Amino acid sequence: TSDRLSSDFYAFQDSLSPREVEATLAVREFFEAEVRPIANDYWERAEFPRHLIAPLGGLGLLGSAWDESRQFENSARWRGWACLEMSRVDASVSSFVGVQSGLVMGSVACGGSPAQRKEWLPVMATGEVVGAFGLTEPLSGSDSARGLRTVAERQGAGWVLNGAKRWIGNATFADVVVIVARDAGDGQAKAFLVPTSAPGYTATKIEGKQSLRSVQNADIVLRDVVVPDELRLPLVESFRDVATVLRLTRAEVAWQAVGNSIGAYEAAVAYAREREQFGRPIGSHQLVQDLLSRCLGNITASIALCLQVSLLLDEGRQLDEHSALAKAFATARMRETVAWSREVLGGNGILLQNDVIRHFADAEAIYSYEGTREMNSLIVGRAITGHAAFA
Numbered sequence: 001t002s003d004r005l006s007s008d009f010y011a012f013q014d015s016l017s018p019r020e021v022e023a024t025l026a027v028r029e030f031f032e033a034e035v036r037p038i039a040n041d042y043w044e045r046a047e048f049p050r051h052l053i054a055p056l057g058g059l060g061l062l063g064s065a066w067d068e069s070r071q072f073e074n075s076a077r078w079r080g081w082a083c084l085e086m087s088r089v090d091a092s093v094s095s096f097v098g099v100q101s102g103l104v105m106g107s108v109a110c111g112g113s114p115a116q117r118k119e120w121l122p123v124m125a126t127g128e129v130v131g132a133f134g135l136t137e138p139l140s141g142s143d144s145a146r147g148l149r150t151v152a153e154r155q156g157a158g159w160v161l162n163g164a165k166r167w168i169g170n171a172t173f174a175d176v177v178v179i180v181a182r183d184a185g186d187g188q189a190k191a192f193l194v195p196t197s198a199p200g201y202t203a204t205k206i207e208g209k210q211s212l213r214s215v216q217n218a219d220i221v222l223r224d225v226v227v228p229d230e231l232r233l234p235l236v237e238s239f240r241d242v243a244t245v246l247r248l249t250r251a252e253v254a255w256q257a258v259g260n261s262i263g264a265y266e267a268a269v270a271y272a273r274e275r276e277q278f279g280r281p282i283g284s285h286q287l288v289q290d291l292l293s294r295c296l297g298n299i300t301a302s303i304a305l306c307l308q309v310s311l312l313l314d315e316g317r318q319l320d321e322h323s324a325l326a327k328a329f330a331t332a333r334m335r336e337t338v339a340w341s342r343e344v345l346g347g348n349g350i351l352l353q354n355d356v357i358r359h360f361a362d363a364e365a366i367y368s369y370e371g372t373r374e375m376n377s378l379i380v381g382r383a384i385t386g387h388a389a390f391a
């Protein structure tokens with residue numbers, strides 16, 4: 001391909017189809033033209049640029065994995081690469097896509113009936129209907145499988161939901177929220193599409209966030225919220241089915257970590273070529289070259305890992321521990337890469353306008369959400385040893 005991402009040192013992008021490369025370039029151009037100029041400003045104001053939602057749908061970034069919502073035949077490798085391109089410019093916007101396209105549409109696609117897929121996926125793909133995904137609770141994060149306290153009780157033809165959710169992305173402006181709740185009957189996890197207009201439902205923005213500031217995270221309270229049975233996702237019968245969706249999205253968070261790393265690294269490279277100290281560009285000093293070389297090593301190794309975990313998905317061979325390792329590895333390498341990149345800019349590295357500190361700060365949320373690095377490491381540990389350290 002002619003327009004190769006400069007940070008794509010080993011030309012990995014050549015493994016995408018010509019149509020996928022074309023779509024990748026469209027995403028890159030859109031993000032450079034429409035997102036980069038406003039990203040720092042929205043981040044600083046902690047607001048989400050909602051005018052981007054329809055264009056994100058237009059680019060085919062919402063629901064590209066599913067027949068009902070995809071614009072063209074594509075591979076998991078392309079979908080991952082699209083995450084990379086988005087977060088290279090703005091990880092908050094790519095998190096919006098991760099929630100809408102991955103967690104919400106993924107829940108509908110994996111857990112919904114054919115009729116529900118047909119009803120919801122197309123309108124979510126255009127951004128006409130915005131979703132959020134509510135699993136985490138005030139008292140349960142890493143242990144959400146066993147610690148789920150939100151309860152769904154069968155009542156007549158519907159369900160009554162009571163409980164609280166925390167950290168729920170997009171929830172301040174979403175139309176519908178996938179709520180994971182424990183069935184008071186069989187004790188298993190169930191999932192419901194809860195309209196945010198339902199009586200008894202409230203969402204309050206979490207203030208003071210210093211990472212992914214543009215993402216609107218909310219505390220949700222559900223007080224006797226009545227949900228008809230048609231809004232239950234019938235194929236979610238236990239937490240195991242929720243974990244299927246998380247496996248898919250975790251692999252994409254690994255891609256997001258690579259993109260966030262590249263954003264910081266590219267700012268560092270540009271700076272190192274220009275900034276002079278001791279009478280020459282800092283990029284000519286050995287220690288600065290070593291930092292940049294280590295960043296590129298992290299990025300290159302992470303892309304290789306992500307491509308393979310996506311290939312396993314395309315081949316129907318991806319396991320939980322595969323995407324857990326990708327998430328754990330890529331986010332750990334990201335933390336190093338954004339710190340080293342920030343370091344290259346010296347004092348100027350802490351200024352928002354120099355396009356590196358936002359990536360540095362955003363790395364912290366990416367490291368911890370969709371299963372912390374530690375929890376993903378334990379999923380891998382369980383596969384290696386046959387013993388669960390967190391059961």
Ligand code: FAD
Pocket residue numbers: 099133134135136140141142143166167168169170211212215217365368369370371372373374375378389390
């Ligand atoms: P805790 O579970 O309290 O963990 C705290 C620390 O203890 C971590 O370091 C963890 O690794 C460690 N720890 C816990 N248990 C163990 C153990 N057994 N062994 C070793 N270490 C352990 N959730 C949603 O449902 N929907 C969303 O849209 C959403 N968006 C988010 C967006 C952001 C910006 C953030 C920050 C979070 C979001 N989350 C969302 C929640 C996210 O998934 C949780 O924060 C994450 O799962 C970790 O849970 P916790 O924060 O409660 O940390």
